[in-house]
Amino acid sequence: MEYTNLGKSGLQISRLSLGSWLTFGKQIGDDVAERLMDIAYDNGINFFDNAEVYAHGKSEEVMGAILKKKNWSRDSYIVSSKVFFGAGGQLPTQKGLSRKHIFEACEQALKRFQLDYVDLFLCHRPDKQTPIEETVWSMHQLIMQGKILYWGTSEWSAQEIMEAHMFAKQNHLIGPIVEQPEYNMFTRHKVEVEFSQIYKTVGLGTTIWSPLASGILSGKYNDAFPTDTRLGMDGLDWLKEKNLTAERISVVKKLNDLAASIDLSLPVLSLAWCLKNPNVSTVILGASKEYQLTENLKSMEAKEKLSTEIMEQIEEILGNKPIHPAH
Ligand code: NDP
Numbered sequence: 001m002e003y004t005n006l007g008k009s010g011l012q013i014s015r016l017s018l019g020s021w022l023t024f025g026k027q028i029g030d031d032v033a034e035r036l037m038d039i040a041y042d043n044g045i046n047f048f049d050n051a052e053v054y055a056h057g058k059s060e061e062v063m064g065a066i067l068k069k070k071n072w073s074r075d076s077y078i079v080s081s082k083v084f085f086g087a088g089g090q091l092p093t094q095k096g097l098s099r100k101h102i103f104e105a106c107e108q109a110l111k112r113f114q115l116d117y118v119d120l121f122l123c124h125r126p127d128k129q130t131p132i133e134e135t136v137w138s139m140h141q142l143i144m145q146g147k148i149l150y151w152g153t154s155e156w157s158a159q160e161i162m163e164a165h166m167f168a169k170q171n172h173l174i175g176p177i178v179e180q181p182e183y184n185m186f187t188r189h190k191v192e193v194e195f196s197q198i199y200k201t202v203g204l205g206t207t208i209w210s211p212l213a214s215g216i217l218s219g220k221y222n223d224a225f226p227t228d229t230r231l232g233m234d235g236l237d238w239l240k241e242k243n244l245t246a247e248r249i250s251v252v253k254k255l256n257d258l259a260a261s262i263d264l265s266l267p268v269l270s271l272a273w274c275l276k277n278p279n280v281s282t283v284i285l286g287a288s289k290e291y292q293l294t295e296n297l298k299s300m301e302a303k304e305k306l307s308t309e310i311m312e313q314i315e316e317i318l319g320n321k322p323i324h325p326a327h
Pocket of ligand 1: 021050154155209212213230285288293296
């Protein structure tokens with residue numbers, strides 16, 4: 001495993017990490033969740049990603065119970081939570097980025113995890129109804145109270161991230177160190193273009209999500225619709241519509257041939273492609289089965305096989321290189 005600083009912070013994060021969206025507390029049993037965390041930890045993964053909204057808080061409970069059972073030294077792993085969507089409550093005070101919800105969401109996450117602090121606390125989306133000043137102050141105060149160590153954002157625009165930074169700087173508060181954007185071979189603009197300046201200026205780190213576009217980039221949807229997969233789950237039609245398009249499948253088939261030509265599986269090639277981007281601090285893996293995680297871990301070594309020539313061939317197949325305004 002390789003480790004890198006998360007943005008400009010001193011936090012050393014593993015370049016592969018493990019997430020729990022749709023799996024922990026929902027699609028998979030707690031025994032499978034435990035095996036996944038075991039495999040991850042034994043292979044040097046030190047970051048486990050979570051959020052208040054995942055399985056309405058159950059994902060944090062499951063992960064917390066496993067951490068407690070394992071009794072891994074608290075200084076050997078990083079755990080995150082995210083605030084914005086709430087943990088199921090529908091009242092106006094139970095969501096968003098107000099000081100009230102941020103404080104309560106943090107307290108509740110700590111209880112569910114059975115932890116004294118979380119390492120990373122992310123604003124899961126921007127909140128247009130709360131002044132950014134209130135959110136920055138609330139995060140700073142949580143750090144001062146020792147309940148969180150670092151904070152960041154998810155799916156914020158470069159402008160929103162910069163506003164938070166500038167307010168923090170002017171007021172000697174601690175600003176965000178990380179953004180969690182979607183990034184995979186089909187979704188590239190934010191990571192490759194929009195944030196390109198702020199990697200350099202404020203030193204933004206990224207923990208990227210859905211590196212396999214919810215499994216499409218594993219190639220398993222190429223021929224027929226398999227059973228027992230995420231995109232067949234009840235209530236996820238929107239995710240299926242977003243990811244499973246004929247256009248994408250035709251691209252995935254070509255990528256599959258390229259992967260085979262260099263003796264890699266398609267998921268490994270797709271993940272290694274994300275790792276090749278130096279602005280990606282960590283690729284958050286999702287897995288519903290042990291064999292998937294074991295396979296996906298091979299991407300760390302496989303990135304050496306992605307030569308300039310192979311990267312160019314991938315680019316040609318994808319045909320979606322985002323245009324940088326400066327070019
Ligand atoms: P992926 O796009 O990698 O999708 C993971 C899913 O793909 C698995 O659960 C599995 O689903 C399938 N899969 C994975 N590996 C393989 C394989 N080798 N062969 C076949 N199928 C495979 O990542 P996620 O969408 O899960 O995102 C990763 C993490 O990012 C999340 O767990 C969460 O922590 C975070 N996230 C954050 C978001 C945010 O807004 N900040 C939004 C979404 C995710 P199955 O077996 O069911 O088909």
